Amino acid sequence: MAESKAGSANGTGLKALASAGEGDDFSVIAAIGGVRGVVESMLPGIVFVVLFVATQNLDLTIGVSAALAVAQVVVRLLQRQSVMGALSGLVAVGICLIWAWKSHEARDYYMFGFLTNAAYATLLGVSLVARVPALGAIIEFIRQLPTEHFRAWFDDWTGDKALKKAYTIITWLWMALFLLRLAVQVPLYLTNHVAALGVARLLMGIPFWALAIWVSYLIIATPMHHHKVAQARAAESAARERDGLNESTIITEKDR
Template sequence: MAETEAKKRTGLGALADAGNTDDFSVIDAIGGPRGVIESMLPGVVFVVLFVITSNLQLTIGVSAALAVLQVIVRLCQRQSVMGAVSGLLAVGICLIWAWNSHEARNYYMFGFLTNAFYVVLLTISLLARVPGLGLVIEFIRTLPTEHFRAWLADWRGDKALNRAYTIITALWIGVFALRLIVQVPLYLGNHVGWLGTARLLMGIPFWALAIWVSYLIVATPMHRHKMVQKTSEGDAEVAQNTEMREEH
């Protein structure tokens, strides 16, 4: 059981396994209860502490200490620290930005930039007719070490799968854009408390919803595509064996 749990992937990695399993779990896909807590806690502490004290230096110090503590706890427990370390880096960038600018609202600037970057990147992928979510998921699912064009043509040539990837790419563009539409006005108005609340509500909850809806959209066409692949591979193997027997 433990071994099975260890093999579960999160984020888009979980979607890459969507065609293999019927017991998809949103909680597992977003890192489990512990992953959710570790992701949200620094942000919760930051906004609550700043609203209560209005002391930016104290807020930054406590938030930074908490983020470091999370990594130390995982190290002591000999657990994977990649998620915690990546979270620490993200929080560190946000805290440094707020510290240098002496404005609490700039804690959220890095999030605006990353969301805007994803909107632009995914939009370009749709214009190029290579849906970005499909590119990432298929890359995770079947790492193309060679024959890149054949790998690309394989999943793009499946109309149902490519359409599903196009839909979820547009969905994720909507998620990132909606965050900006709601949060940027709060940033411009310097409403740190409301901005922090919006950031939390539109963070993990939106992430979980996007993954769940994406799973519902891609699971069936991905499963069918994999079945077709297995059938084609089986036919190719039979043909190869037949040819070898004829040669002998």
């Protein structure tokens, strides 16, 4: 992907948020996959809605959209670049196209998106009810994989009131985003306004995602920075304490 140095170092999506508080090099464009990643994500949807509205030929629209999605993966393979993003996009587009093809309804191209948005909103809502903000758990899992001492890992970030509050706020934010998509797009689906639905899907896709990531970064950057500083100080203090114990042991053994 055409990423900046910051994007390459910090990753995309929630991986980028996991690096919040480490400096001022956060880039929204890099966090959503770079310019090329954005184009690759939006192009199949644009082609689908424009071609269907222009031709009203669902089979042709599905065929061209599928060919385009496959071509994106092939181009990345030929250029020896990472294909994970394009491949995951191919799978998602493939599911949407198969759904539309099986039902013979162009609007069903968007059904998979409704289901995923509903599932995400439900999971985030359940996490808020449980008082364990899902976005906080995911970001902390990415930032510091709890391969052992799970309880200590869990207590570390949930015990930081400022950080947990920030994670709770962005979890509410993302849940609202998913629910807003459903509130706007489902009525268009039910009334079979394919063109309007396609436009709404595009506008509420990457642009809304970019906005959510940017606002989330603004909310969590400061408390995460303070948390990381506190972690570093605690680790340094623990190291000094261990060194002190080791020196005491050596002195005691010499005295013997």
